[in-house]
Amino acid sequence: NNTDEKEALNFLLAYDREASAMCNNVMNTQWDFNTNITESTKQRMLETQLEYAKFQKDVWATATTFKWKTFRDPSIRRQFKVLSVLGRAALPEEKLKEIQQLLADMRDIYSRNRVCPYVKQPKNASLPIRMESVKCNLALDPDLTRIMAKSKDDNELTYMWQQWHDETGRPLRSKFMRYVELSNEAARLNGFKDTGDQWRASYDIEDFNSELDELWMGLRPLYQQLHAYVRRRLHHQHGKIVPLDGPIPAHLLGNMWAQSWSNLYDTTVPFPNKNSMDVTLSLKRQGYDPVRMFQLADQFFVSLGMKSVPDSFWTASMLEKPLDREVVCHASAWDFCNGRDFRIKQCTEVTMEDLTTAHHELGHIQYYMQYVNQPLAFREGANPGFHEAIGDVVALSVSTPKHMQKIGLLDKAADDPEVDINYLYSMALDKIAFLPFGFLLDQWRWKVFSGEIPFDQMNKAWWDLRLRYQGVAPPVNRSEHDFDAGAKYHVPANTPYIRYFVSFVLQFQLHKVLCEASGHVGPLHKCDIYQSREAGKLLAELLKLGSSKPWPDAIRILTRGRTSRMDPGAIMEYFQPLMEWLQKQNTEEKAGWRGMNSGITIKT
Numbered sequence: 001n002n003t004d005e006k007e008a009l010n011f012l013l014a015y016d017r018e019a020s021a022m023c024n025n026v027m028n029t030q031w032d033f034n035t036n037i038t039e040s041t042k043q044r045m046l047e048t049q050l051e052y053a054k055f056q057k058d059v060w061a062t063a064t065t066f067k068w069k070t071f072r073d074p075s076i077r078r079q080f081k082v083l084s085v086l087g088r089a090a091l092p093e094e095k096l097k098e099i100q101q102l103l104a105d106m107r108d109i110y111s112r113n114r115v116c117p118y119v120k121q122p123k124n125a126s127l128p129i130r131m132e133s134v135k136c137n138l139a140l141d142p143d144l145t146r147i148m149a150k151s152k153d154d155n156e157l158t159y160m161w162q163q164w165h166d167e168t169g170r171p172l173r174s175k176f177m178r179y180v181e182l183s184n185e186a187a188r189l190n191g192f193k194d195t196g197d198q199w200r201a202s203y204d205i206e207d208f209n210s211e212l213d214e215l216w217m218g219l220r221p222l223y224q225q226l227h228a229y230v231r232r233r234l235h236h237q238h239g240k241i242v243p244l245d246g247p248i249p250a251h252l253l254g255n256m257w258a259q260s261w262s263n264l265y266d267t268t269v270p271f272p273n274k275n276s277m278d279v280t281l282s283l284k285r286q287g288y289d290p291v292r293m294f295q296l297a298d299q300f301f302v303s304l305g306m307k308s309v310p311d312s313f314w315t316a317s318m319l320e321k322p323l324d325r326e327v328v329c330h331a332s333a334w335d336f337c338n339g340r341d342f343r344i345k346q347c348t349e350v351t352m353e354d355l356t357t358a359h360h361e362l363g364h365i366q367y368y369m370q371y372v373n374q375p376l377a378f379r380e381g382a383n384p385g386f387h388e389a390i391g392d393v394v395a396l397s398v399s400t401p402k403h404m405q406k407i408g409l410l411d412k413a414a415d416d417p418e419v420d421i422n423y424l425y426s427m428a429l430d431k432i433a434f435l436p437f438g439f440l441l442d443q444w445r446w447k448v449f450s451g452e453i454p455f456d457q458m459n460k461a462w463w464d465l466r467l468r469y470q471g472v473a474p475p476v477n478r479s480e481h482d483f484d485a486g487a488k489y490h491v492p493a494n495t496p497y498i499r500y501f502v503s504f505v506l507q508f509q510l511h512k513v514l515c516e517a518s519g520h521v522g523p524l525h526k527c528d529i530y531q532s533r534e535a536g537k538l539l540a541e542l543l544k545l546g547s548s549k550p551w552p553d554a555i556r557i558l559t560r561g562r563t564s565r566m567d568p569g570a571i572m573e574y575f576q577p578l579m580e581w582l583q584k585q586n587t588e589e590k591a592g593w594r595g596m597n598s599g600i601t602i603k604t
């Protein structure tokens with residue numbers, strides 16, 4: 001056995017050089033497929049993914065000959081620990097080819113799906129309007145997203161919801177089941193019980209599940225108050241289809257998955273006579289285009305003394321949906337492993353929602369640029385939730401009325417407690433509404449990976465969890481022929497989701513620490529760290545670490561030893577004024593819904 005640590009270090013240096021070149025190769029072919037979906041770009045991508053897997057297998061074979069657990073240097077030990085997990089490349093070649101084909105096909109099906117428009121049948125129509133004349137080419141981005149956000153017609157919303165869920169879920173169901181089998185086989189070859197076990201390992205927490213349950217139980221009262229308020233407002237708009245003591249129909253919440261309710265702001269705002277928080281109109285009036293939206297976000301990082309994106313970012317990124325080819329529209333940020341090529345792919349519309357996403361994606365890019373000097377094995381977030389939190393932390397400052405006025409997107413608002421409630425309410429429609437969805441998606445997926453949810457009960461279990469945690473119900477009856485979880489990008493894209501729940505808690509902890517560093521005094525929701533070099537210095541220090549240290553150490557550094565765990569105190573402090581206001585509003589009927597304490601009843 002090569003016990004020689006010096007030899008091990010040379011091995012790591014050689015690995016870094018070779019792996020960076022291989023990684024750049026794979027990223028390029030994956031970029032080509034994601035920004036131009038064709039049979040040939042798919043095949044080209046599959047070929048390079050196979051080559052990379054073979055390279056990883058060779059690296060793994062050599063790495064595991066070192067007695068790395070006995071090495072003295074903690075950084076060398078930690079790098080070998082990363083290289084000793086082979087991932088999907090542990091599968092025999094035939095099965096590796098099959099799972100990579102399944103993943104490419106599922107991404108293809110989801111991204112290229114098109115549905116038919118809703119055709120309002122006039123009451124007295126003798127014959128239904130001939131459907132041949134109607135082109136069924138509506139895409140999720142931007143068509144269905146816009147309809148779910150804007151339509152007030154319950155029938156149209158039901159139709160579009162059902163079209164999307166039927167046309168994506170059903171074709172994906174059988175491919176997803178086969179992918180689960182192969183993914184679990186790979187996980188077991190890597191020494192894990194199943195894929196969920198492997199995914200949870202990224203958080204290095206002994207009992208991650210109970211820590212997550214505790215976080216959720218701490219946040220649930222705030223969610224239930226928001227749910228009760230929104231439900232009553234929707235009951236007044238839509239009548240009895242929104243029962244005052246039951247779940248909210250999922251198609252009425254302004255979003256295809258009911259995961260963010262910000263599109264309900266204008267029709268449910270607490271104090272409507274105050275100026276609106278929705279700056280979409282100002283963005284359009286002031287001639288913002290996608291590039292300018294990303295420049296705004298980039299400038300914020302520069303104002304903190306952090307890095308600006310390289311010139312190549314502006315020429316190589318895809319910031320708008322191209323008209324001449326099929327692309328994967330779901331936003332993503334790309335690191336091409338060569339220390340200088342970083343890109344974003346986003347089908348950006350000029351809306352407040354997409355300005356927030358632009359900040360989110362640039363947060364990933366800032367992380368890439370800050371940990372660029374780490375060895376490849378450490379070019380990750382401290383844990384996946386950190387990577388998702390950085391852009392959102394900046395967006396917490398940008399979206400304050402004070403900052404929006406500073407950049408001319410909001411006209412002067414007096415310092416008025418009702419404006420405060422309106423602002424906190426608009427933030428809660430994104431941040432609080434999301435929490436149960438961010439929590440439940442992987443609770444469902446981990447149970448499918450472990451077999452606790454059998455394949456023939458996936459959809460029942462999905463809606464049990466959606467009822468129990470989110471208090472939403474499908475607008476039409478669903479069956480096991482449907483696969484409604486598959487209608488959400490991250491399921492066919494094989495992208496873990498608990499990272500967003502972790503991020504939504506973590507980002508308020510980070511916000512609080514950075515606000516203190518910037519010298520902010522006063523309520524947390526009024527803090528804007530813009531131009532604070534102290535805040536930027538602290539944040540950069542965290543990001544430079546990458547995943548070179550366990551994430552509790554990263555939190556300890558950030559909070560100067562105050563804590564090392566995820567702590568919901570900051571998000572509760574931020575929304576405290578809204579919580580009090582909602583509790584006053586919700587006196588007449590109790591918060592909660594029938595079924596919120598039900599477990600998942602699996603027919604055995």
Ligand SMILES: O=C(CCC(O)(O)[C@H](Cc1ccccc1)NC(=O)c1ccccc1)N[C@@H](Cc1c[nH]c2ccccc12)C(=O)O
Nearest residue numbers: 260330331332333334356357360361364387392434495500
């Ligand atoms: O999926 C995203 C944003 C896309 C992403 O930036 O997280 C992207 C997803 C992805 C992962 C893997 C392959 C392809 C796409 N993740 C990244 O680009 C990324 C970058 C670096 C490290 C890890 C992931 N947001 C989630 C959660 C979410 C909802 N509302 C939000 C508002 C702000 C921020 C996030 C959300 C969603 O849309 O449901």
Ligand SMILES: [Zn+2]
Nearest residue numbers: 360364387388
């Ligand atoms: Zn992200």
